Structures are given as structure tokens and as C-alpha cells.
Amino acid sequence: MSIVAGVTVERLQNMIDGTPRILRLLPNTPAMVFEGAFALCSDNDLTEDELEAAKSIYSTIGVVEMIPEHLLDAACGLSGGGPAYVAMFIEAMADGGVKQGLPRATAYRLAAQTCLGTAKMILEKGIHPGELKDMVTSSGGTTIEGCEALEKAGMRGAVIECINVSTEKSRSL
Structure with a gap:
């Protein structure tokens, strides 16, 4: 093996x-x-x-x-590298919470639990990630504003590129 x-x-x-x-x-x-x-x-x-x-x-x-x-x-x-990428996302979410006044420990717990719960909904309930995003966003609400900010910052493209370069590195070994 x-x-x-x-x-x-x-x-x-x-x-x-x-x-x-x-x-x-x-x-x-x-x-x-x-x-x-x-x-x-x-x-x-x-x-x-x-x-x-x-x-x-x-x-x-x-x-x-x-x-x-x-x-x-x-x-x-x-x-293989996914845990590092998810940890970076959790850390960034927590940093955003801290910037808005949440205590660091609380921000980490909320961010990590949010990721865990979201993953469980996708895996255990069979909810497509896009559907789950749509369930959470309301017209003119806070979540759609946050989603727009992530899209403007290039989050989706950055994540795809992250997987691309990591895959290419594995191929080159």
C-alpha cells in the first residue's frame, strides 16, 4: 500500500x-x-x-x-490539501467576526461549526451546495451582500485555481 x-x-x-x-x-x-x-x-x-x-x-x-x-x-x-484550504476559510471567517467585535474564541467556534453543519447538510440531506446557498440568501439581505463580496473578490476562481495548481504539483512529483 x-x-x-x-x-x-x-x-x-x-x-x-x-x-x-x-x-x-x-x-x-x-x-x-x-x-x-x-x-x-x-x-x-x-x-x-x-x-x-x-x-x-x-x-x-x-x-x-x-x-x-x-x-x-x-x-x-x-x-488531500482540502483541510488546509477549509482551515484558511474558517480562519478568514473568524477574522471577519473579530473585526466586527466578536471575541476570537467565539468567532472560531461559530465559523468552524458553520462549516461543519453546512457540510453535514450537503452530505446527509443531499442538498446541492448552490441550493443551500439559495436557501440562506434572501432578496436584499445580508447574505446576498456577502456572496456578492466573495464573487467580486474572486473567491470561486481562487478556489478552482488552488485545486488546479495543487493537482499539477501532484502530477509533477
């Missing part, structure tokens, strides 16, 4: 004598609190039982997505 970003199954097989059976796994740090996101792929030599065993083990500490190997770099860019 390999958790090394950017090192393909073929490359691993060439490094190891014999005919190794390879499983590639891209974990992320939320696995430490049983909320990880795992991208998993294997060579064709692993049996279905071996794949199911791996999925079963890792599903105890997060969500497991079987994907083709050519998409592992994208998974690395998205969910």
Missing part, C-alpha cells in the same frame, strides 16, 4: 522486486477524527475481496471513493 502522492502504481511496481500487488490510497488529516476522505485505486492484480477489505478498513475512519488512478492527482489537490 502506498500513500505517496504522485507515485503511480507502475512506478511502484518497477521499484519493487517480483510482482507486487499495489493499492494506492490518498488519505487526509480529518481521518484523525473519523471524518477522513480517502481516494483509493489499485492495480488489476488485487482481488475483489482484497479491495473490499481495504474499503472496509478505511471506511471506519472516513469516506472511501474508488477512482481510476489517473484521477488520484485531482483527489490529492482537492481532498
Whole structure:
């Protein structure tokens, strides 16, 4: 099993004598609190039982997505680095709250819980992120003003570019 970003199954097989059976796994740090996101792929030599065993083990500490190997770099860019990007967003939200007078600890708790609750609504209720945004924004209200500010600041493009450059870095390893 390999958790090394950017090192393909073929490359691993060439490094190891014999005919190794390879499983590639891209974990992320939320696995430490049983909320990880795992991208998993294997060579064709692993049996279905071996794949199911791996999925079963890792599903105890997060969500497991079987994907083709050519998409592992994208998974690395998205969910491998994702905790850092989400943490930056939480920190920025909290900084905004502090600027408006909230105590720092309160701002962090509110920002983190807002992200957690939003993610749970998307995952557990099956609500599309755009639909959830629309549910929260009211005509002429505070949220639509904030959404406009994020769009003007280029948030969407910045996040997409963040995933792009992180994916490319993984491909270059």
C-alpha cells in the first residue's frame, strides 16, 4: 500500500522486486477524527475481496471513493490539501467576526461549526451546495451582500485555481 502522492502504481511496481500487488490510497488529516476522505485505486492484480477489505478498513475512519488512478492527482489537490484550504476559510471567517467585535474564541467556534453543519447538510440531506446557498440568501439581505463580496473578490476562481495548481504539483512529483 502506498500513500505517496504522485507515485503511480507502475512506478511502484518497477521499484519493487517480483510482482507486487499495489493499492494506492490518498488519505487526509480529518481521518484523525473519523471524518477522513480517502481516494483509493489499485492495480488489476488485487482481488475483489482484497479491495473490499481495504474499503472496509478505511471506511471506519472516513469516506472511501474508488477512482481510476489517473484521477488520484485531482483527489490529492482537492481532498488531500482540502483541510488546509477549509482551515484558511474558517480562519478568514473568524477574522471577519473579530473585526466586527466578536471575541476570537467565539468567532472560531461559530465559523468552524458553520462549516461543519453546512457540510453535514450537503452530505446527509443531499442538498446541492448552490441550493443551500439559495436557501440562506434572501432578496436584499445580508447574505446576498456577502456572496456578492466573495464573487467580486474572486473567491470561486481562487478556489478552482488552488485545486488546479495543487493537482499539477501532484502530477509533477
